[in-house]
Amino acid sequence: MFWSCADGPCRPFHELGGPEVLRIEDIDVAGPGSGEVQIRVKALGLNRAEALIRSGTYIETPPLPSGLGLEAAGIVEAVGEGVEDFAPGDAVSVVPPPSMVRWPAYGELASFPARLVVRHPPSLGFEAAAAVWMPYLTAYGALIDIAGLRREDFVVITAASSSVGLAAIEIANRVGATGIAVTRTSAKKQALTEFGAAHVIASAEEDLEARLREIVGPAGVRVVFDAVGGPVFEPLTAAMSRGGTLIEYGGLSPEPTPFPLFAVLSKSLTLRGYLVHEIVADPARLTAAKSFVLDGLADGSLRPVIARTFPFEKIVEAHRFLESNEQFGKVVVTV
Structure with missing residues (x-):
């Protein structure tokens, strides 16, 4: 059972609090909207911001129930109207969207604006790709x-x-x-x-x-x-x-x-x-940033570090580890 999105954001938490407020739900899934790409998620990269919004101390205030998550990697499932640069089957990763409430990553299927979707180097597996962009x-x-x-x-x-x-x-x-x-x-x-x-x-x-x-x-x-x-x-x-x-x-x-x-x-x-x-919202700055990062990934000077990987059903434990400050690098969840 996985979080997924239908007619609005995913809803992994219904109240503010610690990791224990996270829950897994089955929800009918809508297709991608115009200009969006829907991804079958294979891995998630966890961020401190997700713990903060879950606990009610982030710069973005979530309406409850709310979605969660900023980074994902997976395979394109479907594309919305007007999307020409991606096709089903493409392996992609996601630049953090401006709002995880509007475009949450936690789920079996998740949709994002096409401009925030990237074909990462084939040498990267999904776990590493989910640890790149933030x-x-x-x-x-x-x-x-x-x-x-x-x-x-x-x-x-x-x-x-x-x-x-x-x-x-x-x-x-x-x-x-x-x-x-x-x-x-x-x-x-x-x-x-x-x-x-x-x-x-x-x-x-x-x-x-x-x-x-x-x-x-x-x-x-x-x-x-x-x-x-x-x-x-x-x-x-x-x-x-x-x-x-x-x-x-x-x-x-x-x-x-x-x-x-x-x-x-x-x-x-x-x-x-x-x-x-700031970077994500400015197309020219984002293009330059993507080029710098992709070049670094290609030449090996940039190599994502994964501290620990959890299965999706252990999302509560993953959040607890995220907040422990014991990690060296990124906490990743496989879906």
Whole structure:
């Protein structure tokens, strides 16, 4: 039994709460709408945003019952009116839609706008393909599209063992920049080093500002890619270069985030909020991002990392693991 969509979104949860509110239902399935592609889903990539919307703490407020999910890979089942670039049988993956309530991925069948459907490289299996687009588009948009990361740059990457953090490390390496991975404890330091981070800092065990200054010297860090917020803002901005940019794409810290006024003023820093929807909503920027990611997948410089795979009937356990912070990379569910 699977979630599927008919005359509206899928409905995997009827109340807000923890992973236990998720349920599996049989629902009649409607075909794709005009300009849409319907996919028989083979794998799902889980994201922190799905846990947040399920618990009622996301930027999008779901009407209940609601759908869920941002990433999927599978086989084209049917195409809607006006779709010419895809045909039944094509192996595809999905760029995260602007609303998971409107276009939820969790289900045996799911429909998405054709412009958000991609033929991924044949070398990728469905599990890996489901782990591509949210991490790499998020990291690309921040580091390449916005910050214009260069070979001579140092870039600080917090929450470095997340799928987005790992994608950011790979992208930094691909353009020749020096990635400084920040993780909470030393438990994942070795894995991050082996993955390719030039430097790794355990923020709960080391003086973050002092270590950054030791690594980068007096010039400071030009780019910070942060998913945490909270008190870490102060040591991060203290170690930044004049004219540097801090891009904030999350808010994992439960503590208030101070505004580092004097660092911002004295160094003319830019603190910028960012969501991947910026890239997805702009056709030209999305085309450039797809090309960068597909080229990286083809040449092997970008390789999705799967932390653990769960079967669909274990979706509750998958969400519990997602929220455990134990993963190194993407949590994937096979359908």
